[in-house]
Amino acid sequence: MRLEQVTLREVRVRLLAPFETSFDRVQDRRVFLIEARVDGQTGWGESVAGDHPFYSYETIDTAWHILRNFAWPMLKERPFESAAEIWDRLDRIRGHNMAKGGLESAIWDAEARLKRVPLWKLLGGTRAELPCGVSLSIKATLQELEDAVARELAAGYQRIKIKVKPGWDVKPCERLRERFPRIKLMMDANSAYTTADIPHLKTFERFYLMMIEQPLGWDDIYGHVALQKQTTTPICLDECIHSLADAEGAIATGACKIINMKLGRVGGHTPSRRIHDACQAAGILNWCGGMLETGIGRAQNIALSTLENFVLPGDVSASRRYWQEDIIEPEVTVSAQGTITPPAGPGIGFEPKLPLIEKLTVRKEVLT
Ligand code: OSB
Numbered sequence: 001m002r003l004e005q006v007t008l009r010e011v012r013v014r015l016l017a018p019f020e021t022s023f024d025r026v027q028d029r030r031v032f033l034i035e036a037r038v039d040g041q042t043g044w045g046e047s048v049a050g051d052h053p054f055y056s057y058e059t060i061d062t063a064w065h066i067l068r069n070f071a072w073p074m075l076k077e078r079p080f081e082s083a084a085e086i087w088d089r090l091d092r093i094r095g096h097n098m099a100k101g102g103l104e105s106a107i108w109d110a111e112a113r114l115k116r117v118p119l120w121k122l123l124g125g126t127r128a129e130l131p132c133g134v135s136l137s138i139k140a141t142l143q144e145l146e147d148a149v150a151r152e153l154a155a156g157y158q159r160i161k162i163k164v165k166p167g168w169d170v171k172p173c174e175r176l177r178e179r180f181p182r183i184k185l186m187m188d189a190n191s192a193y194t195t196a197d198i199p200h201l202k203t204f205e206r207f208y209l210m211m212i213e214q215p216l217g218w219d220d221i222y223g224h225v226a227l228q229k230q231t232t233t234p235i236c237l238d239e240c241i242h243s244l245a246d247a248e249g250a251i252a253t254g255a256c257k258i259i260n261m262k263l264g265r266v267g268g269h270t271p272s273r274r275i276h277d278a279c280q281a282a283g284i285l286n287w288c289g290g291m292l293e294t295g296i297g298r299a300q301n302i303a304l305s306t307l308e309n310f311v312l313p314g315d316v317s318a319s320r321r322y323w324q325e326d327i328i329e330p331e332v333t334v335s336a337q338g339t340i341t342p343p344a345g346p347g348i349g350f351e352p353k354l355p356l357i358e359k360l361t362v363r364k365e366v367l368t
């Protein structure tokens with residue numbers, strides 16, 4: 001196979017409601033879509049790099065720069081047997097996983113479409129039904145949060161993740177445990193605490209959370225070792241895990257019991273698979289995280305979530321929770337039991353709505 005052309009595209013989309021985390025509040029999103037043409041077949045990927053370097057150091061502009069000036073020249077005109085080789089071919093570029101992941105996943109989609117198989121099958125996925133959870137924004141009031149949780153549970157979602165920060169952590173858990181004592185509940189701090197907060201974080205044991213996601217520094221695996229030693233609540237790492245080496249280090253040191261997998265954070269399907277296999281061998285559970293993706297990234301996440309060790313409900317939820325109109329058809333839907341069925345069609349199994357995407361495009365560059 002040969003990568004013939006890459007199209008970089010920035011689209012502007014508006015979330016149905018603002019999404020607030022410990023590091024940001026967002027409603028209008030700049031989204032980076034990547035089309036890879038392989039042997040005449042176009043595949044689609046989404047780089048989850050955003051507006052600002054507040055989740056990771058990457059932004060849409062750094063990712064654009066890396067793809068245009070480094071990744072594309074490394075890949076163009078050099079034949080390959082399978083998308084599985086792309087990650088290692090980009091090895092000389094250190095980091096910039098969101099850039100790499102957007103392109104690598106688009107090439108996987110193109111290969112699956114060329115072979116007329118669903119991407120999830122090409123990746124070796126085995127799960128026929130994916131359990132889904134939701135990630136809930138920090139809200140203005142406890143009542144608003146409680147109502148949102150009631151709504152998501154009524155829709156069938158199997159687990160509730162709340163975004164927390166110092167000052168919005170204990171009370172939300174108290175309120176939700178009073179009203180919903182039996183649900184699968186977890187919280188995600190996006191690195192809002194420090195090791196000085198370990199005694200505070202330990203008090204959350206009384207809420208018997210499924211896990212606490214990324215409480216400490218984005219680059220502080222060692223801090224999480226200290227925390228996990230001192231609390232019975234399982235720690236899940238998100239921001240800390242960028243590579244197989246990070247995952248192996250976290251596993252060996254006991255920094256976590258669970259790893260959230262994100263295609264963008266680790267750089268695509270090949271590194272995800274390697275980290276998945278290391279986790280599986282060590283008894284560390286996985287689930288698929290989300291980054292407020294449009295349908296393209298959502299569909300890529302669905303394919304990833306079919307791997308065997310993705311046993312916990314993920315953050316991949318229905319399109320209509322985020323978008324008035326998603327940019328793929330059909331939209332991603334979730335059953336009344338809170339599950340997604342991986343699509344039967346070739347590639348990511350959803351078709352990009354090109355006219356809509358063109359209308360939303362504010363910047364486009366074709367690399368040939
Ligand atoms: O930490 O998982 C996170 C959104 C943006 C940045 C980081 C995170 C999130 C989410 C949203 O939790 C999950 C989703 O896409 O539904």
Ligand code: MG
Pocket residue numbers: 188190213214238239260289
């Ligand atoms: Mg997270």
